[in-house]
Amino acid sequence: MSQLRTVLLTLATLTVLGAVAGFATVLFGLFNTSARSGHWAVTDWAMHTIFENAVALRAPPEAEVPDDLSDPALIELGARHYDSACAMCHATPGTSGGATIAAMVPPPPQIDRAVTPWTAAQMHWIVEAGVKMTGMPAWPAEGRADEVWAVVAFLTAVQRGMTPDDYAAMTAPAAEGYCAGCHGAGGTSRAPRLDILTPDYIADQLAAYRSGARPSGMMAHAAAKVPASGDAELAAALARLEGPAQSVPADPAAGEALAARGNGRVPGCLACHGPDNRNPRIPSLDGQGEAYLVDQLTLWRDGARGGAERAPLMRAAAKGLSDADIAALSAFFAVR
Known part of the structure; x- marks a missing residue:
């Protein structure tokens, strides 16, 4: 019993001394935070091993990887965002x-080198979650896995x-x-046409992106480049911008009945977005890009879209849509 008491007393003493040493290190600045000293080799090993294991544990299953990561338009969208937001740290292919x-x-x-050891699913988790203690931030908007996949398409x-x-x-x-890089005539078909939208609607969306009311890591980054006082002028210019070329859907007729059909108290799509729409703050969908419409309707259905005056109505309208319904509606509006 005496020996056990001695062991316990020793452990308690060491615990107290360790706590005092740790407190003194924090209080008196004894730990050297200078980046010149770098990390110990064992610290580097521990951090990188923890990082690799964390990614392996938390990356989404491979079954969730989209089939269209090789789409040139998606790759370009990811590349343009990377060039503006990420290249300052990770450089560009073939450069330092x-x-x-x-x-x-x-x-x-x-x-x-950064992309070499990872799968697409693992890169998605890294880009979306960021990495503590490295300066690698998390994606600026939650619920925008589609934007992260665009960056992953570029990385692959x-x-x-x-x-x-x-x-x-x-x-x-x-x-x-700058905006024309994605939205102009030579831009990517995964970005929306702006020439079919009104300046009022575009200005509303710029403000929503900047405030976070409409979550988007890409557009929050882009909108931050323009002061809020310039939104009206920029919106007027963007409304005159010739949009990127769009592909022609294979079966645009399948969504016609669905676009006209309402759902209880929710009117059909054409009631608000059809040819009789005279509200400058409701976007026209006729001729909008099919892939972009698929992305936006999916976000509405999944509750990840915001920034609209009638957001509750749009969420209700999209809530019951299947993937096939979304594809049909997007094809219908893309060729109207």
């Missing part, structure tokens, strides 16, 4: 990030050997300005 980025602790891996293209010339051609600035 420079001396300042290399001095970070830990340094962000160059993009060609890098894995397949994207060249510097390929990247430069894909992310080349548009003559009409």
